[in-house]
Amino acid sequence: MAPEESTSLVQRCTDFVSEHKKAIIIGTAAVAIAAGGVAYYASSSRTPGAGDNNGERKSRDKKRSGKSSKKRKTVNDKDGPIIEERSPKVVEEQEDIKLSQEQIDLLPIEERTSMAASLKAKGNSAYQQRKFAEAADHYTQAINVSSKAEPVFYSNRAACYVNMSPPRHELVIEDCNTALSLDRNYVKALNRRAGALEGLKRYEEALRDFTAGTILEKFQNDNAAQAVERVLKKLSTEKAAEILATRESRLPSFTFISAYFAAFRSRPLPVLPVSPSTGDNTLILALEALAAADYAHSLTLVNEALEQGVSWDVGKAEALNLRGTFKFLIADVAGAKEDLLTSVELVPSFTQSLVKIASVHMEQGDPKKAFECFEEAIKHNADDPDIYYHRGQVLFIMNEFEQAAENYTKSTALDDQFVFSHIQLAVAQYKSNHLSNSMATFRRTLKAFPQRSEPQNYYGELLLDQQRFEEAVEKFERAIELEKTKPPPMNVLPLVNKGLALYQWKQDIGAAERCCNEALRIDPECEAAVATLAQLSLQQSKVERAVEMFARQAELARSEVELVNALTYQYAASSQLYFLKNYPEQASQLNQIARGMM
Secondary structure (H helix, E strand, O other): OOOOHHHHHHHHHHOHHHHOHHHHHHOOOOOOOOOOOOOOOOHHHOOOOOOOOHHHHHHHHHHHHOOOOOOOOOOOOOOOOOOOOOOOOOOOOOOOOOOOHHHHHOOOHHHHHHHHHHHHHHHHHHHHOOOHHHHHHHHHHHHHHOOOOOHHHHHHHHHHHHHOOOOOHHHHHHHHHHHHHHOOOOHHHHHHHHHHHHHOOOHHHHHHHHHHHHHHOOOOOHHHHHHHHHHHHHHHHHHHHHHHHHOOOOOOOHHHHHHHHHOOOOOOOOOOOOOOOHHHHHHHHHHHHHHOOOHHHHHHHHHHHHHHOOOOHHHHHHHHHHHHHHHHHOOOHHHHHHHHHHHHHHOOOOHHHHHHHHHHHHHOOOHHHHHHHHHHHHHHOOOOHHHHHHHHHHHHHOOOHHHHHHHHHHHHHHOOOOHHHHHHHHHHHHHOOOHHHHHHHHHHHHHHOOOOHHHHHHHHHHHHHOOOHHHHHHHHHHHHHHHHOOOOOOOOHHHHHHHHHHHHHHOOHHHHHHHHHHHHHHOOOOHHHHHHHHHHHHHOOOHHHHHHHHHHHHHHOOOHHHHHHHHHHHHHHHHHHHHHHHOHHHHHHHHHHHHHHO
16 A cells, blocks of 8 residues: 555546546547645555545536537437438328339439438338338338438438347448448438447447547537447457456556555564575565565565575565565455465564555455454554554545544654655645645655655645646656655656646646656656656647557556556547548547637
8 A cells, every 4th residue: 555656646647538528539638637645546446436536527527418408319219219301391102112123213303302202201100110120121212212322311221220129230330331421421320330330349440430420519419428438438348358368467667666665664674594594585685675676676586485485484474475565566466465365374463464455455445354454453563653554545545534644643653754644644634625734744744854755746746736836846846856866766756747737837748748758768667657648649639649658558557447547548549530530621620629628
């Protein structure tokens, strides 16, 4: 349970998808900069209402949806889609056509047009009576009789195929293809084809059609917008499962790992037995590599130590704790849980393993069991400050800021040299609307830890949230200076924060991009920098570049939830890019709509 700054920052960079669902479709994004905070759980741990402002977003979404009360029928409506009447002339109904095609071809154009209109009217009547096969036959005759190809005939016949049992998806696609070849802006044909493609689980193609229809209707059709979200979710979930089934496990970025381990106070190395085994000595090497932030080497060594055999219970519990932690970081939650539970079985008073088991329960969405772990840890060592800090973290993400502050205060009372307890207390006070207390806590923390970058960085975030831009940039720059005095690699999050601040303050996209690119030069796997560059690319209508960055974000995603989110952005931007390539004349109008939304 670490102060995962990277997760918090990525969340701020990408919240626009929830806040501006329409904007992700049209490729424009305001880089959202929400209140700061040392959030430490991966997004997979975020339960509804747990520190992600879901309640506020739902309220805003409800208000937005209330702007349009006009209902529109779609292929999913109980009574089927509306049949179009592009030429609402009243015509006399005629008997079914018994003529051969050769005879029809000899008829005057006016007569053929009249016959086709009559057949269409009969089709509409049959459709309204839910006689879909009969209606389809009338539209087929209208197609054969008409002197010119009419897209409405094909679209209406497709509507009949949609409502047959089972739906005739392939025929729907065939007829809509013809209708769209005659009128590429025919929204109902786009939506019907999209529904058929969705029915065939061809989600990427369905998304393109629903996106095109939504944009062509200027986002006035709520049903179409909901279809985009629905198909995006199906597509992203399906692709994420495919990726996870074949992707090799790997450690996340240095920034992420270092933030996780920084949330636990350092402890002395375990005392080796009188006659240590090879595995015992390898364990010490693994812990020394961890202290040196050589995480890949530490992981290799701890695996070797356990294979070689650790000879005493305390040492084996330490080894399982470390290996379980690395498993948790690579999203092997089940494996992490097994190692950590075995660690506690060997040494029941090992409070760090108990605290980490609590984080596993939170990852699995079970806060009740997480709190039980904290209580068990307190029974064994009530004076361990880590217990209260991490219990505060759980309360924080559950929006229980007052209780979180009490736990941070308890942790600090037991050990006032742990910087994150002070930072989190200030943030919890800020979230509780105790602004003056929060700022006072931050100022005391800055004075108590003058050589630590973290207080500068998070104080800058709160200043940024208050739109005190110049002061925020000053704090971020000081954090960067302090990071540069440390052994490499530096924590690059102050760089990303500075870029976001300069963008929000001065709309200086160039400066923001330079900050993010510098962050990636130092830490090529910094997800926050990648996410921010993706948003900045969208802001400049560089959609192809945005798609590349979203794809990179998907590669870096630690958990299934993070991967689904990244893929959602990637496919949404890709569908918008596909629309622009097929409807280039819509680009300027699209930008105008985007500016109006943002």
